[in-house]
Amino acid sequence: MPAELINGTAIARQVREDVARGVAELVATGGAAPGLATVLIGDDPASEVYVRNKRRACTAAGMIDQHRHLPGDVDQATAAALIDQLAADPAVSGILLQLPTPAHLDVEVLLARIPADKDVDGLTVANAGLLAQGRPGLRPCTPSGVMALLDQHDVPLQGAEAVVVGRSVLVGKPMAHLLLERHATVTTCHSRTRDLAEVCRRADVLVVAAGIPGLIGPEAVKPAATVIDVGIHRSGNGLRGDVDTAAVAEVASRITPVPGGVGPMTIALLLANTLTAARRQQGRADGPINGTTAS
Numbered sequence: 001m002p003a004e005l006i007n008g009t010a011i012a013r014q015v016r017e018d019v020a021r022g023v024a025e026l027v028a029t030g031g032a033a034p035g036l037a038t039v040l041i042g043d044d045p046a047s048e049v050y051v052r053n054k055r056r057a058c059t060a061a062g063m064i065d066q067h068r069h070l071p072g073d074v075d076q077a078t079a080a081a082l083i084d085q086l087a088a089d090p091a092v093s094g095i096l097l098q099l100p101t102p103a104h105l106d107v108e109v110l111l112a113r114i115p116a117d118k119d120v121d122g123l124t125v126a127n128a129g130l131l132a133q134g135r136p137g138l139r140p141c142t143p144s145g146v147m148a149l150l151d152q153h154d155v156p157l158q159g160a161e162a163v164v165v166g167r168s169v170l171v172g173k174p175m176a177h178l179l180l181e182r183h184a185t186v187t188t189c190h191s192r193t194r195d196l197a198e199v200c201r202r203a204d205v206l207v208v209a210a211g212i213p214g215l216i217g218p219e220a221v222k223p224a225a226t227v228i229d230v231g232i233h234r235s236g237n238g239l240r241g242d243v244d245t246a247a248v249a250e251v252a253s254r255i256t257p258v259p260g261g262v263g264p265m266t267i268a269l270l271l272a273n274t275l276t277a278a279r280r281q282q283g284r285a286d287g288p289i290n291g292t293t294a295s
């Protein structure tokens with residue numbers, strides 16, 4: 001029996017509606033509408049598409065679009081000054097520096113200038129450290145979106161074998177921490193992993209974020225596993241992921257499509273983080289943000 005498709009577009013729409021309601025309530029009770037500053041440096045066409053989608057979603061949720069665009073040859077000091085200005089601006093609740101940035105810039109230094117409470121991507125050392133310690137903070141959007149997909153489908157995590165392919169700061173590492181927080185037994189794979197397929201075949205939950213089109217085929221999937229494909233690649237006029245979706249769907253019980261899986265969730269969780277950040281900056285925090293350690 002072919003796998004059930006996990007509909008990220010539909011689940012993201014629900015999250016976005018919840019966020020829009022939260023924004024409306026904040027404003028109706030005398031708060032300021034959240035502002036999201038997407039910072040794009042240069043003109044990589046794929047990045048332009050992502051940033052445009054994020055800005056549209058931001059406006060649709062009732063937030064203020066505070067987009068900034070810098071030329072690809074901007075110097076480090078000018079880029080840093082822009083981040084500092086956004087950091088000091090009370091109309092800016094969240095700052096997202098779109099990655100990758102041009103190679104001549106020191107991206108770690110730029111990220112370090114984003115205040116932790118405006119770090120809606122969860123990429124600062126402070127927020128990554130809080131996550132690693134299992135403490136509340138702003139968490140990276142893509143892994144948080146994956147958790148929301150798993151929860152919507154009631155995928156059991158406690159004691160489950162979870163394998164994450166990829167160990168980036170943006171996706172793989174925070175993904176592993178979030179799964180650990182939910183008491184999965186987590187294995188992280190990377191480019192030096194010996195016999196990737198063998199390790200992946202252990203997984204009840206397999207999350208693939210390697211950036212290699214079609215890396216995971218049916219030989220790497222345990223029967224009835226849940227497979228989450230984070231990868232995104234433009235091929236001709238279509239999109240594909242890191243998983244051979246058609247073949248893996250014959251083995252898995254649930255799988256995310258590309259497009260329409262994880263991608264829309266990333267944007268939805270970015271809006272959720274921006275609302276959370278705005279509430280906290282306006283003294284509206286009600287309890288710990290973004291989850292606590294499950295018990």
Ligand SMILES: NC(=O)C1=CN([C@@H]2O[C@H](COP(=O)(O)OP(=O)(O)OC[C@H]3O[C@@H](n4cnc5c(N)ncnc54)[C@H](OP(=O)(O)O)[C@@H]3O)[C@@H](O)[C@H]2O)C=CC1
Nearest residue numbers: 142166167168171190191209210211230231232262263266
């Ligand atoms: N849908 C969405 O919302 C998002 C999608 N993406 C997509 O997800 C993918 C991953 O993104 P990102 O984490 O930023 O990518 P990175 O390139 O930063 O990291 C890729 C990771 O995969 C590992 N890897 C590479 N090749 C292999 C291999 N053959 N076997 C096992 N592991 C391998 C790398 O290992 P090593 O560390 O050893 O180099 C690295 O840890 C990309 O396709 C990206 O476009 C990213 C963010 C959001």
Ligand SMILES: Nc1nc(=O)c2c([nH]1)NC[C@@H]1CN(c3ccc(C(=O)N[C@@H](CCC(=O)O)C(=O)O)cc3)C=[N+]21
Nearest residue numbers: 049050097098099100121232259260261263264266267
């Ligand atoms: N600082 C930073 N934070 C990020 O979160 C970040 C980033 N940099 N750099 C690039 C990656 C990639 N990423 C995606 C977001 C949405 C879709 C998305 O909406 N995808 C749609 C399709 C969109 C399309 O048609 O191109 C889908 O999968 O259905 C995809 C990928 C966020 N990233």
Ligand SMILES: [Mg+2]
Nearest residue numbers: 099100168211
């Ligand atoms: Mg990358």
